[in-house]
Amino acid sequence: xxxxxxxxxxxxxxxxxxxxxxxxxxxxxxxxxxxxxxxxxxxxxxxxxxxxxxxxxxxxxxxxxxxxxxxxxxxxxxxxxxxxxxxxxxxxxxxxxxxxxxxxxxxxxxxxxxxxxxxxxxxxxxxxxxxxxxxxxxxxxxxxxxxxxxxxxxxxxxxxxxxxxxxxxxxxxxxxxxxxxxxxxxxxxxxxxxxxxxxxxxxxxxxxxxxxxxxxxxxxxxxxxxxxxxxxxxxxxxxxxxxxxxxxxxxxxxxxxxxxxxxxxxxxxxxxxxxxxxxxxxxxxxxxxxxxxxxxxxxxxxxxxxxxxxxxxxxxxxxxxxxxxxxxxxxxxxxxxxxxxxxxxxxxxxxxxxxxxxxxxxxxxxxxxxxxxxxxxxxxxxxxxxxxxxxxxxxxxxxxxxxxxxxxxxxxxxxxxxxxxxxxxxxxxxxxxxxxxxxxxxxxxxxxxxxxxxxxxxxxxxxxxxxxxxxxxxxxxxxxxxxxxxxxxxxxxxxxxxxxxxxxxxxxxxxxxxxxxxxxxxxxxxxxxxxxxxxxxxxxxxxxxxxxxxxxxxxxxxxxxxxxxxxxxxxxxxxxxxxxxxxxxxxxxxxxxxxxxxxxxxxxxxxxxxxxxxxxxxxxxxxxxxxxxxxxxxxxxxxxxxxxxxxxxxxxxxxxxxxxxxxxxxxxxxxxxxxxxxxxxxxxxxxxxxxxxxxxxxxxxxxxxxxxxxxxxxxxxxxxxxxxxxxxxxxxxxxxxxxxxxxxxxxxxxxxxxxxxxxxxxxxxxxxxxxxxxxx
Amino acid sequence: xxxxxxxxxxxxxxxxxxxxxxxxxxxxxxxxxxxxxxxxxxxxxxxxxxxxxxxxxxxxxxxxxxxxxxxxxxxxxxxxxxxxxxxxxxxxxxxxxxxxxxxxxxxxxxxxxxxxxxxxxxxxxxxxxxxxxxxxxxxxxxxxxxxxxxxxxxxxxxxxxxxxxxxxxxxxxxxxxxxxxxxxxxxxxxxxxxxxxxxxxxxxxxxx
Numbered sequence: 001x002x003x004x005x006x007x008x009x010x011x012x013x014x015x016x017x018x019x020x021x022x023x024x025x026x027x028x029x030x031x032x033x034x035x036x037x038x039x040x041x042x043x044x045x046x047x048x049x050x051x052x053x054x055x056x057x058x059x060x061x062x063x064x065x066x067x068x069x070x071x072x073x074x075x076x077x078x079x080x081x082x083x084x085x086x087x088x089x090x091x092x093x094x095x096x097x098x099x100x101x102x103x104x105x106x107x108x109x110x111x112x113x114x115x116x117x118x119x120x121x122x123x124x125x126x127x128x129x130x131x132x133x134x135x136x137x138x139x140x141x142x143x144x145x146x147x148x149x150x151x152x153x154x155x156x157x158x159x160x161x162x163x164x165x166x167x168x169x170x171x172x173x174x175x176x177x178x179x180x181x182x183x184x185x186x187x188x189x190x191x192x193x194x195x196x197x198x199x200x201x202x203x204x205x206x207x208x209x210x211x212x213x214x215x216x217x218x219x220x221x222x223x224x225x226x227x228x229x230x231x232x233x234x235x236x237x238x239x240x241x242x243x244x245x246x247x248x249x250x251x252x253x254x255x256x257x258x259x260x261x262x263x264x265x266x267x268x269x270x271x272x273x274x275x276x277x278x279x280x281x282x283x284x285x286x287x288x289x290x291x292x293x294x295x296x297x298x299x300x301x302x303x304x305x306x307x308x309x310x311x312x313x314x315x316x317x318x319x320x321x322x323x324x325x326x327x328x329x330x331x332x333x334x335x336x337x338x339x340x341x342x343x344x345x346x347x348x349x350x351x352x353x354x355x356x357x358x359x360x361x362x363x364x365x366x367x368x369x370x371x372x373x374x375x376x377x378x379x380x381x382x383x384x385x386x387x388x389x390x391x392x393x394x395x396x397x398x399x400x401x402x403x404x405x406x407x408x409x410x411x412x413x414x415x416x417x418x419x420x421x422x423x424x425x426x427x428x429x430x431x432x433x434x435x436x437x438x439x440x441x442x443x444x445x446x447x448x449x450x451x452x453x454x455x456x457x458x459x460x461x462x463x464x465x466x467x468x469x470x471x472x473x474x475x476x477x478x479x480x481x482x483x484x485x486x487x488x489x490x491x492x493x494x495x496x497x498x499x500x501x502x503x504x505x506x507x508x509x510x511x512x513x514x515x516x517x518x519x520x521x522x523x524x525x526x527x528x529x530x531x532x533x534x535x536x537x538x539x540x541x542x543x544x545x546x547x548x549x550x551x552x553x554x555x556x557x558x559x560x561x562x563x564x565x566x567x568x569x570x571x572x573x574x575x576x577x578x579x580x581x582x583x584x585x586x587x588x589x590x591x592x593x594x595x596x597x598x599x600x601x602x603x604x605x606x607x608x609x610x611x612x613x614x615x616x617x618x619x620x621x622x623x624x625x626x627x628x629x630x631x632x633x634x635x636x637x638x639x640x641x642x643x644x645x646x647x648x649x650x651x652x653x654x655x656x657x658x659x660x661x662x663x664x665x666x667x668x669x670x671x672x673x674x675x676x677x678x679x680x681x682x683x684x685x686x687x688x689x690x691x692x693x694x695x696x697x698x699x700x701x702x703x704x705x706x707x708x709x710x711x712x713x714x715x716x717x718x719x720x721x722x723x724x725x726x727x728x729x730x731x732x733x734x735x736x737x738x739x740x741x742x743x744x745x746x747x748x749x750x751x752x753x754x755x756x757x758x759x760x761x762x763x764x765x766x767x768x769x770x771x772x773x774x775x776x
Numbered sequence: 777x778x779x780x781x782x783x784x785x786x787x788x789x790x791x792x793x794x795x796x797x798x799x800x801x802x803x804x805x806x807x808x809x810x811x812x813x814x815x816x817x818x819x820x821x822x823x824x825x826x827x828x829x830x831x832x833x834x835x836x837x838x839x840x841x842x843x844x845x846x847x848x849x850x851x852x853x854x855x856x857x858x859x860x861x862x863x864x865x866x867x868x869x870x871x872x873x874x875x876x877x878x879x880x881x882x883x884x885x886x887x888x889x890x891x892x893x894x895x896x897x898x899x900x901x902x903x904x905x906x907x908x909x910x911x912x913x914x915x916x917x918x919x920x921x922x923x924x925x926x927x928x929x930x931x932x933x934x935x936x937x938x939x940x941x942x943x944x945x946x947x948x949x950x951x952x953x954x955x956x957x958x959x960x961x962x963x964x965x966x967x968x969x970x971x972x973x974x975x976x977x978x979x980x981x982x983x984x
Contacts, residue, residue, distance in 0.1 A: 141871060145946075145968045151841060541842045
């Protein structure tokens with residue numbers, strides 16, 4: 001068996017293995033691939049108790065089921081018709097408007113039945129007499145059946161007291177009309193916000209109902225809220241992925257055709273890329289229960305770096321066979337791919353599930369693409385042809401003047417100084433004292449404009465936007481309720497001292513079982529209550545017999561089973577209960593909402609003295625520290641990644657070349673940071689991730705340009721490859737930079753800028769001098 | 777809790793009592809204009825954003841809940857600048873209700889509450905009716921109430937009955953009766969049989 005047949009047999013084996021690999025990946029995707037569009041997975045993993053509460057409430061709060069409808073230029077009749085039509089739909093659990101603000105008569109049945117187990121006011125002749133005197137005054141203003149019914153069964157207005165305890169959480173009674181004449185309605189969907197199919201149906205139902213019953217055009221209806229954002233994001237991602245893919249493909253095709261003047265590279269370049277895509281996606285689908293839409297859209301673009309690998313091969317294979325070409329470039333390509341791999345692994349360790357998916361997808365994808373380029377692609381790649389006359393003149397010229405590479409430091413130094421100078425010059429001119437954006441909304445894939453409009457509408461409705469809460473956690477529900485009750489009682493002192501205006505606890509509606517049993521035991525028996533009433537009505541105008549329902553209801557309360565969280569399901573206060581009490585990570589969390597705390601430090605001190613397991617959460621600080629911690633963590637990971645890359649370079653390259661390469665990369669990162677900062681303002685984490693990619697690309701370019709290639713042909717091939725790589729990357733990321741998704745836009749702009757800089761630095765950072773062999 | 781707007785109705789009656797007898801539309805219109813003019817006296821007409829009008833009242837409340845009538849006294853106030861009306865009860869205990877264009881604000885020893893009028897069409901209808909009286913707009917008044925005006929020599933009666941089913945489910949009638957330019961009584965009867973009798977004291981215009 002000769003050498004060629006052995007080589008052919010080995011290649012066939014590799015092709016078979018490659019085919020087997022893509023078949024397994026395809027099968028795995030068929031069975032495992034599930035997409036999600038949950039925005040929460042791109043939020044960082046919380047580290048502290050405060051951050052945990054922040055993330056839990058962002059993702060799971062009952063407000064997440066609210067869809068806010070803005071009706072442009074709607075008159076009163078339109079609004080009434082819209083409310084009626086939406087109320088009649090089974091898709092929504094309720095419809096809220098400024099006219100549907102809850103009245104005291106809308107006391108939920110569950111609160112009405114349990115009112116005597118929810119009230120701390122004892123029932124005796126004195127308390128009943130005080131209540132009756134107040135009711136006698138009320139007669140000057142109130143009358144009618146409803147008032148009489150309420151008074152007969154609940155003269156102390158216990159149920160109303162319970163409802164008024166929630167008053168701060170009830171919607172505003174101001175008209176819900178914005179300055180631009182948009183009337184706001186709120187619908188609560190029956191399906192949770194993360195159920196995108198359900199939310200999509202709800203959004204469609206709104207448009208259909210309003211169009212059919214009110215005659216509202218689609219453009220006159222504005223829909224906002226977590227669910228609507230999810231639906232929009234799904235749509236945007238799908239349309240962006242399609243549109244960007246088409247544009248990027250056309251851009252790439254043009255670049256490749258211009259570079260190689262033939263169609264074959266267009267098809268062949270896709271082999272490592274698609275293999276990388278299959279490999280990366282399969283592993284993510286296998287490890288994570290669902291693959292986020294952004295992981296695919298974003299990851300595939302990040303994987304675009306892998307198209308450089310076949311381009312290096314094609315450029316070098318123009319005048320030699322593919323096997324020789326890959327053998328000659330593999331050490332440099334491997335070093336570049338390994339460095340990129342390290343950087344991408346860094347992304348996966350950044351602390352958010354979405355980015356972990358992204359890092360895993362891209363690192364596995366890059367690895368697979370590099371290996372495919374090395375072991376599979378040469379089999380398909382065309383061999384050089386005498387008719388290939390590309391760059392013939394340049395090659396001829398270079399061949400006659402073989403040179404060696406001299407590394408030139410000054411461009412990197414100049415670029416570094418320019419970048420540093422730009423940052424320094426622009427820093428005092430901005431209102432933001434930091435180059436980093438600590439706003440949590442900067443991480444949201446939803447455009448800032450939509451988020452601020454949503455905030456405006458929520459403020460209009462007076463939906464609670466409470467910055468400070470106290471959170472209590474415990475594994476046992478009753479223990480957490482008892483702790484909440486204890487703190488609830490003590491909080492009155494803070495209100496008396498002026499530390500807070502008001503507060504709400506879940507125990508106003510759901511007391512601990514212990515409290516309920518105690519209150520139940522304190523309820524007077526029927527005969528005793530009758531006697532109390534005889535005394536209580538003596539100096540009031542009320543007739544004793546009017547209060548028979550009161551006696552009957554108190555008697556019924558004495559035998560009620562204790563109230564549970566489940567009893568509130570489908571009631572109008574379920575949202576309040578769910579918001580103030582939830583179960584997560586095997587623990588119950590009770591939230592006490594604070595209104596207008598005046599002195600946070602004093603409140604913190606008070607809390608530490610009065611409760612051991614309660615945490616004061618400042619949502620603003622929690623979100624800022626969350627992002628800042630996230631960035632610190634990422635910077636640490638990146639610093640480690642850089643050290644590893646430096647170690648790798650020092651191991652594989654001469655020291656001077658390794659240091660020169662890293663200096664160039666650092667210069668590009670500093671300058672790109674300055675440019676992006678000037679153009680886009682404070683940098684977010686997506687910019688930072690993009691800078692990581694820029695570093696990877698830049699390193700790839702400088703590694704190739706700094707190769708000491710004595711042959712003019714090889715050098716021409718390398719420069720040709722780098723031009724093709726830089727052009728294709730700049731085009732692909734430039735297209736991404738035009739995306740409507742903020743995260744993609746940030747990354748696209750940063751990478752496109754960084755790639756262009758990397759190319760310029762790599763191009764002008766080396767000089768040639770005649771080689772010894774050439775002289776000889 | 778639904779609010780029976782006896783005080784609002786009382787205010788309407790208070791305004792109506794100053795209307796001279798008129799059997800025909802034209803006569804009634806003329807009387808309504810007189811009411812308006814009487815309320816917004818000449819000084820206020822020249823500068824309608826100044827001043828307020830107030831009068832005392834006594835009220836008896838009859839209900840099946842009560843073993844004896846409940847008796848209240850206080851003041852009714854109208855402010856042209858804000859077009860708001862108030863019923864301020866001072867005896868036996870203090871409680872007040874202020875009606876603005878969009879809402880009703882109730883204040884007592886138990887606190888303050890604001891109730892939207894958009895959510896309470898019945899109350900709103902009464903308020904619109906009141907404004908119609910102030911403005912002498914009989915058509916606006918008739919959009920909410922049937923008007924039955926009888927004048928027998930110096931003794932007269934005006935009966936207002938709700939036009940809408942919604943209002944009629946709560947309010948049976950409002951009967952204002954008087955003699956010459958004086959009001960003898962105003963009786964509000966609810967559908968559940970509760971009754972409210974209010975006597976107004978002579979009007980006094982108090983300029984700020």
